[in-house]
Amino acid sequence: MNRFFFYAALIFYLLSTLVYLVYLIKNRDYIEKTGHYLFLTGFLTHLVATMVRYFEAGYTPITNIHESLSFLSLCIAGFFLYLKGVYKTGILGAIILPVISIILIWASTFPSEIKPLPPILKSFWLPIHTFFCFAGNAVFLISFFISILYLVLERSIKRKKITSFSKRLPSLEALDTINYRCMSYGFPFLTIGIITGSIWAGVAWGSYWSWDPKETWSLITWIFYAILLHNRLAIGWRGKKTAYMMIIGFFSILFTFLGVNFLLGGLHSYV
Numbered sequence: 001m002n003r004f005f006f007y008a009a010l011i012f013y014l015l016s017t018l019v020y021l022v023y024l025i026k027n028r029d030y031i032e033k034t035g036h037y038l039f040l041t042g043f044l045t046h047l048v049a050t051m052v053r054y055f056e057a058g059y060t061p062i063t064n065i066h067e068s069l070s071f072l073s074l075c076i077a078g079f080f081l082y083l084k085g086v087y088k089t090g091i092l093g094a095i096i097l098p099v100i101s102i103i104l105i106w107a108s109t110f111p112s113e114i115k116p117l118p119p120i121l122k123s124f125w126l127p128i129h130t131f132f133c134f135a136g137n138a139v140f141l142i143s144f145f146i147s148i149l150y151l152v153l154e155r156s157i158k159r160k161k162i163t164s165f166s167k168r169l170p171s172l173e174a175l176d177t178i179n180y181r182c183m184s185y186g187f188p189f190l191t192i193g194i195i196t197g198s199i200w201a202g203v204a205w206g207s208y209w210s211w212d213p214k215e216t217w218s219l220i221t222w223i224f225y226a227i228l229l230h231n232r233l234a235i236g237w238r239g240k241k242t243a244y245m246m247i248i249g250f251f252s253i254l255f256t257f258l259g260v261n262f263l264l265g266g267l268h269s270y271v
Contacts, residue, residue, distance in 0.1 A: 002056055003112065005049030006070065010108070012042030013077075013101045020094040025137075027168065029239045032090045039097060043077045046104075050074060060127040062134065069107035071130075072257075073100045075138030079185075081141070087178055091168045093143050125200035130192060136189030137253055140225075143182035144250035147243035150175040154240060176238055179246060183232065187225050194218055217256040224249050 050071065053171075061067040068081040080096045081088055125221075149169060156166045170178070172247035199212065228245045231237040 002049050002053035002061075005045055006051055006104075006112075007108075008126075008221050009042050009046035009049055010101065011095060012038050012045055012105045015102050015103060016042055016093070017097040022092050023057060023091070024165065027164075032093070035093055035097070036084070036090065039077070039093065040081070043074070043081060046070075046074050046077065053102050053114070057117075059121070060130065062126075062130040063117065063121055064110070066107050066110040066112045068134070069103050069110070071077060072109070072138055072141075072238045073103040075134050076100055076103070079135070079138050079142060083178060083181075086181075087170065087174065089170055089178070091170075092149075095149070096142065099141070099145070123203070125196055127204070129196040129200055132189045132196060133193035136186045136193055137257055139182050139189060140188035140246070140253050143179055143186065143246045146175055146179050146182065147246040147250075150179065150243040151240065154243075172239070176242065179242055180232065183225070183229055183242075183246070187229050190218075190222055190225065190268050194222055213254060217252070221249065221252040221256050225251055 016035050016038035019031060019038060021033055023031045052062060053067070062071045076096065077100055080092070080100075084093070150172060153166055153169050153175065154172055156162055157172070169175070194250070201215075224245075228237070228242070228249065232242060
């Protein structure tokens, strides 16, 4: 049953993606609203798919690459809905919706059958640790695209080559503010994810830190964002500096999330 809702959510996301791409060409409010409601329907259907899989499996479904990619896209969708509500950034749907759809399509290529949960994952900490880690990853993924848009818009303004697409983007100040909002949410999520993971490791393995590849790269990523946040608050880093650093930081997030599993392995490899 969870597969039915999963593919239904993917269909709604794809339809929303199509509508938002049309919105790029024809700037009409009714088109954006149609895309939004399709997106919202997809998100709610995706949420149902995750809940159904939870009840079918008997555990939090974030234990393999299929489930992880699905949950990541759900977190991206949820945070983007929040940003749309606060900043009225409908035009960004033409960028974020394709990303969500591509991640779900990618998830669909991996085995999705429900398997017995390994003993090491039968823990109270599984939903807590994974939720904060994936929420942080989702926030920083959105900030990655916000940063790219900032640099594109800044360059267009500097060269005095303002396109019709650039005119519809939020201002540089608004994009920088959204980036800071992403930073202010993503960093605490990442911090709590590392702390809860350390506590879980202490309970499961008797050691709070074992320098496993994913632990090591998580720490590197955390230090990077800690420096960035400090420089933002203490030195006043804004604009291009923040955008470039957020882009670099996301590649560290990406390697921690996927690169470690496929290239380095370790205790956190997906089963």
